[in-house]
Amino acid sequence: MTTPKPTGRPNARMRQTVGDMVRSMGLVLALIAVILLVTLRPQPDAVKVVDPTQVLISARALAPFAVEIPQGLAGYQVTSARWQETSASAGDPVLHLGYVTPATEYVQFSQSAADNPKFIDEQTAGGILTDQVTLGGQIWQHYESPERRSLVRTVNGVTTVISGTTAQGELERVASSLNAG
16 A cells, blocks of 8 residues: 655645744834834924904904003913904904913903993803902902903993903903003
8 A cells, every 4th residue: 555645735834933923013013113103293282373463453443442452471372363243242342362371271351342241241151250359550350150260340331351261360460461552
């Protein structure tokens, strides 16, 4: 009797080792790393700064009052600016300037001829009057809500609101910086 002999070539897969698999995985991971390095970009700054100049020109030209704005606030960045009615301003346009402080807190400045309680409620996020403070000879009412704290002043039918997530002292600093220039 004769012993059977294999026909054809031996199967190439039978000679593969774990080392071959590790090398293949290493090559695939290296290729993925190169693709990530080429395509990965750092995320841009989340704060988008805007130029309020045109909004201020419009507000000063159209407002029936002397527009005041915060000035001299080093490190503050204007992130929103508009001159338009709100749902509670009873047809009166509102000057709105939104800022990010150097401590990355939010401060909002609003000014309008609207002086009704609904407007104040809207601008203070439903804040409750807690006390008042005198700044530069002007009396400001202090409102608190779960979302923010606010300072409100109404003089000669013009309502000015400074509100935000920052500390009360910072709001007072913004209120003290108001200038009609």
